[in-house]
Amino acid sequence: MKKRIVSVLLASVLATSLVACGGTAAPEAGGDAGAGAATEQTEAPADTGSSESASSEMTEVGTPRNETLIVETQTPTDVPGQFNSYMQGTQMGFGIHQLMSAMMWEMDTVKGEQFGEVAEGMPESNEDFTEHTVKIRQGIKWSDGEDLTAKDVAFTFNMIMNTPGIAQCDYYNSVFESVEATDDYTVLIKTKESFPRLALRMGVTIWGNDLRIVPEHIYSQVDDPSTFKDENPVVAGPYTVKSYDPLGKWILYERREDWQNTTVGVVTGKQCPAKYVWFRYLGDDTTRQMAMIQNEVDILCEVTPEILQTMMSSNDKISAWYDEFPYATSDDPCSKGLAFSQGQGAPYDNADFRWAIALAMNFDEISMNIFDGAGRSSPFGILCNTSAFQDLYAKPMQSWFEDFELDLGDGTTCKPWDGEYKNRMAEQLGITGDDAYLEDMFGMGCIKYDPEAAEKLLIKAGLEKKDDGWYFNGEPFVLNLTYLADTEAQAGRGVQAAYDQLTKFGFNCNISSESSATWDSNGGTGNYYVAGYWPTGFITKDIYSQINGWDADLIVPLGEIGSGQGSRWNNKEATDIIHKLSKVSPDSQEAYDLAVDFIKVQYEEMPFISFHSGVKFVPTNATYWGNYPNANNAYNGPWWWWSCFKYILVNFTPQ
Numbered sequence: 001m002k003k004r005i006v007s008v009l010l011a012s013v014l015a016t017s018l019v020a021c022g023g024t025a026a027p028e029a030g031g032d033a034g035a036g037a038a039t040e041q042t043e044a045p046a047d048t049g050s051s052e053s054a055s056s057e058m059t060e061v062g063t064p065r066n067e068t069l070i071v072e073t074q075t076p077t078d079v080p081g082q083f084n085s086y087m088q089g090t091q092m093g094f095g096i097h098q099l100m101s102a103m104m105w106e107m108d109t110v111k112g113e114q115f116g117e118v119a120e121g122m123p124e125s126n127e128d129f130t131e132h133t134v135k136i137r138q139g140i141k142w143s144d145g146e147d148l149t150a151k152d153v154a155f156t157f158n159m160i161m162n163t164p165g166i167a168q169c170d171y172y173n174s175v176f177e178s179v180e181a182t183d184d185y186t187v188l189i190k191t192k193e194s195f196p197r198l199a200l201r202m203g204v205t206i207w208g209n210d211l212r213i214v215p216e217h218i219y220s221q222v223d224d225p226s227t228f229k230d231e232n233p234v235v236a237g238p239y240t241v242k243s244y245d246p247l248g249k250w251i252l253y254e255r256r257e258d259w260q261n262t263t264v265g266v267v268t269g270k271q272c273p274a275k276y277v278w279f280r281y282l283g284d285d286t287t288r289q290m291a292m293i294q295n296e297v298d299i300l301c302e303v304t305p306e307i308l309q310t311m312m313s314s315n316d317k318i319s320a321w322y323d324e325f326p327y328a329t330s331d332d333p334c335s336k337g338l339a340f341s342q343g344q345g346a347p348y349d350n351a352d353f354r355w356a357i358a359l360a361m362n363f364d365e366i367s368m369n370i371f372d373g374a375g376r377s378s379p380f381g382i383l384c385n386t387s388a389f390q391d392l393y394a395k396p397m398q399s400w401f402e403d404f405e406l407d408l409g410d411g412t413t414c415k416p417w418d419g420e421y422k423n424r425m426a427e428q429l430g431i432t433g434d435d436a437y438l439e440d441m442f443g444m445g446c447i448k449y450d451p452e453a454a455e456k457l458l459i460k461a462g463l464e465k466k467d468d469g470w471y472f473n474g475e476p477f478v479l480n481l482t483y484l485a486d487t488e489a490q491a492g493r494g495v496q497a498a499y500d501q502l503t504k505f506g507f508n509c510n511i512s513s514e515s516s517a518t519w520d521s522n523g524g525t526g527n528y529y530v531a532g533y534w535p536t537g538f539i540t541k542d543i544y545s546q547i548n549g550w551d552a553d554l555i556v557p558l559g560e561i562g563s564g565q566g567s568r569w570n571n572k573e574a575t576d577i578i579h580k581l582s583k584v585s586p587d588s589q590e591a592y593d594l595a596v597d598f599i600k601v602q603y604e605e606m607p608f609i610s611f612h613s614g615v616k617f618v619p620t621n622a623t624y625w626g627n628y629p630n631a632n633n634a635y636n637g638p639w640w641w642w643s644c645f646k647y648i649l650v651n652f653t654p655q
Contacts, residue, residue: 061243061252061278066624066654069274070297071095071640072288074487075516076281077248083241084230085212086159086166092208095239095279098645099253102140102148102213102236102263105203107644109637112388112540114203117263118153118213118236122199123189129196129585130177132189141261142215144234150181155216157189165226168210171563196585200545206333206537208643238262238272238646253277263646270650274625277649292318295623299640304489305371308617317622321638322631325429326374326441329631329638332614335384336491338481338498339533339608343526343558343568347461347472351605355406356457357530358609359416361501362449364424366611369497370490373429375612377421377443381602382536382550385443385613389538393599394444400600401445406453409460414453419445447609451505469508478508482522483532485513494611495532524561526568535565536610542586543595544578550607551578569607574598627653 057065077091084090085101092101106117116122120135140148157179161172177190189198202211214225215234222228233241239253256262259271282288282297289307291297293314303311308327311318321329338357340348347353367373378385380394394401405413422442426432431441455465464471471477479502483495492513499511514522522528537546552575554564577598584590618638620628629636629648636648 059276059278061250063252063276063278067275069277069299069625069649069652071277071279071299072297072301073250073279073281074301074641079229080244080246080248080251081231082229083233084225084228085210086163086214086225087227087229088165088167093641095251095253095277097208097212097643098640099239099277100233100235100237100241101208101643103204103209103643104134104153104211104213105199105209106267106647107204107206107539107642109539109639109642109644110634114199114205115267117267118148119199119203120185125196125198129194129198130191132191132195132198134187134189134198136185136187137266138185139261139266140236140263141258142234142236143240143256143258144215145258146215146217146234148213148215148236149184150187151184152213152216153187154179154181155220156211156213159214159219159225160211163224163226165224194583196583197542197544200540200542200586204643205545206539206642236263238264238649239277242276248281250278250280253279264650268647268650272646272649273652273654274649292619292621295621298621298623298625299628300619301641302489303617303619305374305617308619311619315621315623318619319622319628319630320617320619325431326371326615328371328374328615328617330374330376330441330613330615331386331388331637332616332639333384333386333537333539334534334614335378335536335610336488336494336532336534336612336614337378337536337608337610338495339528339531339535339567341526341528341531341558341567342570342607343555344529347463348529349570350461352409352457353461353463354606354609355416356454356461357502358447358454358606359414359450359457360454360505360507361447361498363418363421363446363611364428364449366494366497366501367425368428369500370493370611371615371617373425373442375490375615376441377446378536378610378613379417379443379445379447380599381606381610382547382608383543383599383602384536384538384610386538387440388540390439390444392541393596397596397599398444401603404603406457407460408453408456410456412456414448414450416448416450416453417445418448421446443613454505465506469506476508478510480529481509481511481531482519482528483511483513484519485515487516488532488534490612490615491532491534498530523566526558526566533566534614535567535608541595542591543598544581544586544591547574547598548578548582550602551575567607569602569605571601571605571607574601574605577601622655624655625652626655627651 059065059068073094077094079089082090085092103117104119105114107114120137123132123134125132136150142148160166160168163169175191177192179189182188203209218234219225238259239255242252242254244251255272255275259265282291289311292300292311308320320327340354342349376385383389401417405415408414422438425442426438481495481499483492499509503509523533549565550569552570554562555568556562577594581594629638
């Protein structure tokens with residue numbers, strides 16, 4: 001395998017920044033569990049390019065299998081039939097934001113650039129970035145035939161600001177002075193202070209965005225938009241709801257007959273080839289695996305390499321990003337590793353302690369224990385080492401990382417950078433290639449394994465080593481590690497591998513898993529010590545939207561949920577950089593220089609120990625549909641759960 005890994009997040013990225021990865025919860029009541037429609041739509045036209053004689057095979061929801069794209073959703077919903085993105089509990093990743101929602105700006109993940117969806121282009125701002133004129137794209141219609149205009153956009157902004165029950169209400173009121181439609185296709189947005197990142201904060205950069213334009217003629221008629229379920233949604237996207245399961249396990253979408261008037265139709269001029277898209281929750285790993293092998297699903301969200309290998313050996317239509325090792329893409333922008341709840345106080349809030357933990361672990365062994373060595377190392381703290389980050393920041397800063405030293409507290413120092421990782425992994429796994437190829441596959445380096453330096457740093461941080469283990473403040477020190485149960489295999493396996501390493505080093509460790517609800521709550525409140533959260537990211541050159549949550553001014557007391565990172569890293573120098581960065585143009589040299597300064601500060605402090613960039617084994621089945629994005633056809637990434645899925649979908653072809 002000699003060819004260089006194709007990056008989905010190319011390093012030619014020029015400006016724009018990251019909105020953190022994540023999602024919301026779920027949809028509600030009503031709907032026939034079978035083919036009956038909870039929300040009936042007009043019949044869509046026949047698929048262009050499909051066979052004249054349609055297959056007689058039907059799905060369980062009564063649609064022709066060869067006209068139906070079947071996509072796995074990661075979790076069922078507790079509120080089936082709830083499609084309002086501004087009502088708490090709506091599970092946007094259940095196809096809602098991928099197929100129906102109208103975003104102001106969407107993301108081209110190949111170029112690393114935003115483009116207008118509802119907006120015609122990027123905002124035009126005055127000199128101090130307090131007034132922003134946004135032109136609205138003409139030709140988009142709501143699914144009931146009404147035009148989408150500037151009035152819908154202005155209404156949505158003002159609805160959010162005037163509805164306390166909408167989660168973004170306070171933030172919008174802190175930012176925006178006024179939003180008004182000055183004509184049918186122009187919106188004037190005034191901000192209270194300089195706001196140079198309007199498109200970055202109000203548009204998609206990774207998973208999605210919480211600003212989704214709604215039809216004024218519908219939402220203006222309800223008393224409280226935050227409690228309106230919107231069971232029969234009127235949408236601007238290419239699909240509408242045809243039916244859904246009252247138990248919350250699936251939603252069936254149907255392509256709009258007037259596809260050319262949808263967001264995707266107007267932006268691309270293309271029709272989505274699948275007449276129906278059926279989002280399904282499949283169940284446990286065994287059920288998922290068998291469904292894929294038996295051609296009962298076309299796209300899975302994510303699996304382990306073991307499951308992928310079993311499926312590929314059983315069905316030659318199943319593949320992933322690569323046809324051979326490493327199979328997975330390493331450009332998901334959320335790296336996995338160890339997060340510290342620094343609000344717990346000493347020693348977790350001490351950089352010497354965190355660096356000691358990093359040096360006490362053998363990363364080669366951790367990598368093999370997670371995904372058998374697959375994945376790009378990401379040793380850069382809270383900036384994920386996508387290939388774009390590696391080219392834009394890590395390589396230009398390589399000499400700085402190599403020269404960086406830690407004061408071990410006894411008059412000696414340690415250089416923690418290990419640039420030989422890629423060569424060791426290549427030799428161990430039998431991979432050949434030049435340095436560029438190996439760096440793309442395995443990364444530029446990792447944190448050195450140096451248990452002697454780790455011991456010195458622990459002592460410097462106030463710990464004491466005795467015959468029966470480590471002590472802190474005269475008491476036996478126990479290191480408690482937690483991870484999310486059942487999902488996010490990369491993160492969970494990383495914590496388990498860390499547990500093995502830290503136990504071998506000599507720590508008294510506990511490890512436990514948590515349910516999703518407990519995990520989310522504990523992450524926000526800081527109710528953990530060391531855990532497998534993933535508060536990282538990188539997709540675009542400007543890093544402000546990724547790092548602004550690390551502003552120390554946003555820290556709230558332990559046990560409370562605030563708008564900053566649950567890790568509660570309190571660093572004045574980093575906070576000052578974040579404040580300066582917020583005021584400068586995202587495409588300026590000053591923004592880049594400030595980003596470099598921030599990367600250095602956070603690396604020195606190591607608030608998060610990152611293992612690998614986001615490694616995703618995302619299988620596809622080419623029995624009914626083809627032309628999925630992959631390493632040889634990287635027109636997008638395998639991000640079925642992101643809002644940009646609708647722009648991936650137009651490229652699929654019936655088989």
